[in-house]
Amino acid sequence: MKTGKIPEAVLKRSVLKQCQNTHPAVLQGAGSGSDCALILTAEKSAVSCSVHPAVLDTMKKVRFAIEHAVNNLACAGSEPEAVLLTVLLPENTEEAFLKEVMREAEAVCKELGIQIAGGHTEVNPAVMLPLLTVTALGAAPSGATTSKAIAPRATPSGEAASGAATSGVHGAGAMDSYLRAAGAQPGMDVLIAGTVAREGTALLAWAHEEELKKRFPADFVEQAESFGSSISILQAARVAMQCGAAALHDASQGGIFGALWELCEGAGCGLTADLRKIPIRQETIEICEYFGYNPYCLLSGGALLVVAPDGRRVEMELARHGITAAVIGKLTDSNDRILLNGEERRFLDRPAQDEIWKERGV
Structure with a gap:
């Protein structure tokens, strides 16, 4: 396959079609054009989450990775609160590099008013360039927690809109304040x-x-x-x-x-x-x-x-x-x-x- 995002047909055929298992707590799951998941907690509030990776061939991409992940939450109408960072490093990486990554990440998070809440760091011989994966977490709109099953809106061809995938237990009608492309x-x-x-x-x-x-x-x-x-x-x-x-x-x-x-x-x-x-x-x-x-x-x-x-x-x-x-x-x-x-x-x-x-x- 070519570098970059995989083609839409491959995404649907080899990724989304393999994601068959559902859970009643997942209000919004994987779908084409859907970059943010919505999960219902035991307390009946909802958490939004999104992931974005970056190859750190320049330190400037630390900012881009965090802002991309947080942007996905904002597009769902959610307020970002925290990020989890996974940092995978090549062998012989100096500790000073890791410290610089974390200082840059902390500075970006401070600007955005969010916290680095955890993550994972590892040196791995299979890694050729430093890799950063950002998982952003946020509070979903209050209108996103009502339990109500609905069917995704159909496209002009009669198929369900691909960004409208839900668990079948909670759906778009449950998320009046949760922004999705299907809205x-x-x-x-x-x-x-x-x-x-x-x-x-x-x-x-x-x-x-x-x-x-x-x-x-x-x-x-x-x-x-x-x-x-x-x-x-x-x-x-x-x-x-x-x-x-x-x-x-x-x-x-x-x-x-x-x-x-x-x-x-x-x-x-x-x-x-x-x-x-x-x-x-x-x-x-x-x-x-x-x-x-x-x-x-x-x-x-x-x-x-x-x-x-x-x-x-x-x-x-x-x-x-x-x-x-x-x-x-x-x-x-x-x-x-x-x-x-x-x-x-x-x-x-x-x-x-x-x-x-x-x-x-x-």
Whole structure:
């Protein structure tokens, strides 16, 4: 298989179809476009959890791993509280490196207002590069704990929306405050909070700083590097929820095109979106053009997809909080996922390998 996220067909065939066992405490389980699980506790409260891995070829990826895991909780409408960290190290790793990893992780968690609650550290001869796995834990919305069985909403083809998998004991009707892609409906607005491909742009700028400074002004490259200062979508998610968002989905591998596809899969809807309305920085456009990469298929941590009945209201409220946002289209009741670019009309492709994997050492 190719590097990067496995193809959707492989995910469904070789991963999700193998997850047959159910438990009544699992309100929301594995599914395409579903990055967060919801588990009912004995006290009838609910805990959200999500996992994100990273290869630590640069210390900056400690931040990215933690923020990605926490972003997944925020997209479910949950408040993050703690993380568990698993750190696997190659032989001959210096203790100073491990200490630096933990200091960076602690600094990021302090910014986010969460705690490192535990984890596991190990030196293993099978590990070639340091690996970090972040498990984020949070409190699910209070409306997510009522016991009530329902069936997932069907797609236009008659199949259940793939992001709507439940245990069959608790379902979407039990989770009015728990945001899932299946909560999105045809006719709702789709908007993007933040700008796309920021994460990938920062990684490219860091890896090729000297080369890029020969082509672009130094302050241009430094601005691109600053995109990696944070990819958190916590504030944007909170604002969107307050404005009545029906579903949230954070962009990551596969870029904004991959995120749009996953959103539609989870919602069981089609899409019509205007490519020209997608918010993107000039630094991203020019750096991707320089390397020959498609910015819409590049790592997009820090960009949030929002589905809402009144997208303009969400857009204006996000702007009031200093967050770039734009309504880019609407969900439809067909299977078609259409991108408009002036007079051009094309279909959104299934997610392909992220452009970042064309790089080596990034």
